[in-house]
Amino acid sequence: MVTAISPMQEEVFDRLAMMRDGKFDLRWMTANPGGWGTHAQPSSSGLTLEDINVGRYGEIPEHGSAHGSMAPRGAEVPPETPSLGCYDVDERAVVWADNAAELYEEAVARQWSSTRDIPWDRLEPLPDEIERAVCQLCTQLTEVEFIAGDLPAKWLWRINHDFHEVKLFLASQIFDEARHMEVFRKRALANGGGLMQASPRSEELLRVIMEAPSYTVASALMHILAEGFVLTLFRHGEFLAPSEVEKKIFRLCMQDEARHVGYGTLHLKHFLKARPERVEEIHRILDEGEEAIFALGLEPQNIEPRLILAGGGVDRMQEGMMKMAFLHQKQVREYLHRLKVAGLDRTERLRIPLEFPT
Amino acid sequence: MTPFPSAEWFRRLAERMASQPEKYRRLGGLDLTLVPRILFPDGHAAQYALVFAGQCCREVAVPATLEAVRGPHPVLIEGEYAAWKEMVESILRHGRADLTHTLNYLTLPDWPLRLAALDAEGGQLDVDRFYRYADSLQEFFNEAAAVDTEFATEDREQTPTISGGGAA
Numbered sequence: 001m002v003t004a005i006s007p008m009q010e011e012v013f014d015r016l017a018m019m020r021d022g023k024f025d026l027r028w029m030t031a032n033p034g035g036w037g038t039h040a041q042p043s044s045s046g047l048t049l050e051d052i053n054v055g056r057y058g059e060i061p062e063h064g065s066a067h068g069s070m071a072p073r074g075a076e077v078p079p080e081t082p083s084l085g086c087y088d089v090d091e092r093a094v095v096w097a098d099n100a101a102e103l104y105e106e107a108v109a110r111q112w113s114s115t116r117d118i119p120w121d122r123l124e125p126l127p128d129e130i131e132r133a134v135c136q137l138c139t140q141l142t143e144v145e146f147i148a149g150d151l152p153a154k155w156l157w158r159i160n161h162d163f164h165e166v167k168l169f170l171a172s173q174i175f176d177e178a179r180h181m182e183v184f185r186k187r188a189l190a191n192g193g194g195l196m197q198a199s200p201r202s203e204e205l206l207r208v209i210m211e212a213p214s215y216t217v218a219s220a221l222m223h224i225l226a227e228g229f230v231l232t233l234f235r236h237g238e239f240l241a242p243s244e245v246e247k248k249i250f251r252l253c254m255q256d257e258a259r260h261v262g263y264g265t266l267h268l269k270h271f272l273k274a275r276p277e278r279v280e281e282i283h284r285i286l287d288e289g290e291e292a293i294f295a296l297g298l299e300p301q302n303i304e305p306r307l308i309l310a311g312g313g314v315d316r317m318q319e320g321m322m323k324m325a326f327l328h329q330k331q332v333r334e335y336l337h338r339l340k341v342a343g344l345d346r347t348e349r350l351r352i353p354l355e356f357p358t
Numbered sequence: 359m360t361p362f363p364s365a366e367w368f369r370r371l372a373e374r375m376a377s378q379p380e381k382y383r384r385l386g387g388l389d390l391t392l393v394p395r396i397l398f399p400d401g402h403a404a405q406y407a408l409v410f411a412g413q414c415c416r417e418v419a420v421p422a423t424l425e426a427v428r429g430p431h432p433v434l435i436e437g438e439y440a441a442w443k444e445m446v447e448s449i450l451r452h453g454r455a456d457l458t459h460t461l462n463y464l465t466l467p468d469w470p471l472r473l474a475a476l477d478a479e480g481g482q483l484d485v486d487r488f489y490r491y492a493d494s495l496q497e498f499f500n501e502a503a504a505v506d507t508e509f510a511t512e513d514r515e516q517t518p519t520i521s522g523g524g525a526a
Contacts, residue, residue, distance in 0.1 A: 044412045045387050102389075106490065110386035231489060238462045247457060251492050254462070255386075258489035265483060326467060337482035 032076035045109075049101040049165060064090035064160025073162045090160035093274035094216050097267035100165040103259045107172035112252050114183035122244045123191050129314050130242055133305035135193035137237065140302055141184040143198055144230070147206045148260060149177035151222050155215045169263055176256040183249050201299040205292040212285060216271045220282050221289045223264020224338055229293055231257040232331040240309040261338065268342035283349060290351035297328075325356035359508035362446055363396045363404050363439075365420050367505065372408070372415035374501035382413040385494045390487045391429030392495065393421075393476060395436040407432070410491070415498065424476060431484045432476035435461070441470030443509055446502050454500040461496055 005013070018024075040052040052058075057074040065071070068083030089095060097103075126134065152170040159167055188195050209226060212218035234257055237250035272279060296302055303324070304317065311320030332354055339346055360367045375382055388410035395405040409417040409429040421427045424434065441464065448459035457463070464471040475484040488495065 106386060109383075231486075235462055235466050235489070238460065239466045241457060244457070247460065251460075251462065251496065254489050254492050258486045262483060262486055262490070265486075323467075330466075330468070334482055334485075338486075341481050341483055 032074075035074050035076075045105070048105045049168070050105075053101070060092060060096065061162055062092050064092075064162040070161050073164060086158055087160040089155060089158040089215055090162075092163065093271055094214065095159050095163050095166045095267070096270050097166070097169075097263050098270065099262055099266045100169045103263050104165060104169040104172050107169070107176065107256070107259055110255055111175075112179070114179055114186055114249075117252065118183065118186075118248050119244055120186075120190060124243055125192065126242055127313070129308060131191060131193045132196065133308040134191075134242065134246065135188045136196040136301055136305040137309070138184040138188035139196045140199055140202065140305075141230075141233075142181055142188065142195070144202050144206065144226075145180040145184065146177050147209055148222060148227060149174040149181075151209055151218055154210070155218065159215075173260050173263075176260070180253050180256065183253070187246065187249060197301045199296070199299055199301055201292075201296040201302065205289070205296050208285075208288055208292050214281070216267065216278075217281055217285045219264050220268050221285055223260055224268060224342070225286060225289045225293060225335065227257055227260045227264065228335045228338055229297075229331055231261055232327065232334060236306065236327055240306070242309070265338045265342050268339075268344065272343045279344065282344060283346070286346060287349070287351050294352045321356075328356035329354060359506050361508045361510060363394070363406070363442065363510070365406060365418050367502075367507065368394070368406050368408055368415075368418045370505045371498055371501045372418055374504060375413075375415055375498055379413060381497070382494065385413075385497060386491075387412040388487075388491045388494055389430060390484075390491060391427065391432040392488075393424065393427055393432055393434045394442075395424070395434055396442050397436065397438045399439070410494075427476055431480055431487050433484050433488050434474045434476055435465065435471055435488075436474070437464070437469075437471035439510070445471075445499070446507060446509075449500055449502045450507060453503045455496065461499060462492060 035056055038054060038057065040047060040054050042048075043051050059074075061073075064087065065073075065077070067077050067081055068085060068087050069077065069081050070084065071077045071081060125131075152173055156167060156170050156174075159170075161167065185195070205226065209218060209221045212221055231254060234250045234254040238247055238254065241247040241250060268282065272282070307317040307320035307324060308314055309320070310323045311317045332350070332352055336346060336350070360370050390410045392408045392410065393405055394408070395403055397403050405421060405424060405427075407417070407419040407421050407427045407429055408415050409419070411430075417429070419428070445455065445459045445464060448456050455461070455463075461471075465473050473485050473488055475481050477484060
């Protein structure tokens with residue numbers, strides 16, 4: 001059977017023939033002369049992404065390149081380079097955060113393994129109601145944590161490659177969330193309990209986040225509101241931990257979550273500075289998100305396990321409520337402080353009560 | 359014996375950190391100035407500025423006031439002497455902070471220790487750095503397990519001691 005040779009194959013064979021004859025192109029060797037001679041210097045931590053942002057390589061464009069390809073920022077892009085047609089999130093204002101490169105480096109340096117780094121051998125049998133509370137908390141966290149993987153994944157492939165710092169950070173976040181989903185599932189299944197009840201209220205909040213109409217709006221909802229609240233929840237988890245195992249899990253997850261919150265806060269700051277006229281969009285989505293997260297916070301399968309852990313048992317849940325009241329205030333206060341750093345004052349518009357309704 | 363609190367005591371922790379580069383490299387670097395402030399019953403306070411950069415505590419300073427603190431992203435961790443002493447004693451006794459004496463446990467309710475940003479511009483983001491480096495900072499304080507510590511008393515008239523010797 002004779003297979004027709006396509007024009008592309010013909011070109012390849014021609015090139016091969018020329019190479020056999022000792023005729024090489026070599027034009028690439030003189031490409032991008034303005035980018036040649038770069039000597040990026042390592043800083044104290046090694047050679048970081050920020051260290052290599054020197055000269056033209058460190059020029060972050062306000063609008064991503066129009067070629068629409070995956071060509072790296074600072075490289076020479078041949079005119080025939082085809083657009084991939086998908087990079088339509090291509091304004092710096094709608095993705096950038098000044099700490100994205102730093103947070104990516106930090107994420108890489110602080111990777112951990114739920115298999116290796118958690119002292120699983122120190123798990124001990126817990127009273128039944130405490131184990132059930134831990135398992136319900138872990139069920140909830142297994143359910144919600146990967147929203148911070150799915151949501152960045154939904155937008156990541158659309159972000160222009162000129163903002164690679166942001167893309168790399170979001171990639172690290174997706175892996176962080178994979179690990180969180182993994183570690184909470186493992187804990188639920190490791191000590192005689194198991195996964196318990198899923199949370200309809202969580203799904204309502206997750207839907208608001210997934211359906212957010214733009215990346216920045218989604219980021220404000222997820223990075224600052226949701227992950228900010230989860231960060232406090234992780235701190236609370238460490239506080240309530242009945243053993244070294246949960247202590248370590250929550251402490252390591254806390255580190256990861258704080259990076260995500262840090263990106264979201266400085267992204268919103270960058271966005272509001274560049275697009276102050278769009279502040280109302282952010283307010284509106286936070287109105288919706290705050291109501292959803294407040295409703296979620298009082299869902300029995302969400303709050304009651306924490307009341308059991310805070311009080312020390314089912315018969316002491318009301319004591320737990322007093323402790324939770326303080327935590328709620330702290331959660332809301334830190335959320336408002338982060339928004340203030342980002343340039344958004346929601347004190348008058350907050351849809352969550354500052355005082356916990358005890 | 360190394361008195362607590364003192365710059366010398368914090369320097370012992372820094373030396374322990376520097377002597378285990380692989381452990382702290384694996385935990386990840388820090389970029390933070392932690393300002394432990396110990397409040398004594400007689401009303402005076404002792405404060406220290408621990409400048410963390412990369413995998414090291416590069417400097418232990420004794421600023422005269424909180425306003426005099428120098429270093430990136432300064433975060434205050436403040437509490438009464440008795441709370442600090444109890445935390446260090448827990449580390450000395452167990453080789454690491456036990457469940458109710460971790461930095462997070464002691465600071466989450468804002469009592470007995472509390473966190474606060476010292477730089478208005480950094481604000482909550484600086485406090486968030488404390489959370490980002492939680493495991494490294496806990497390991498840093500756990501180094502106290504190997505420091506023979508001499509406690510100042512709350513009224514500063516007696517000097518009971520407790521020995522550390524276990525590995526952190």
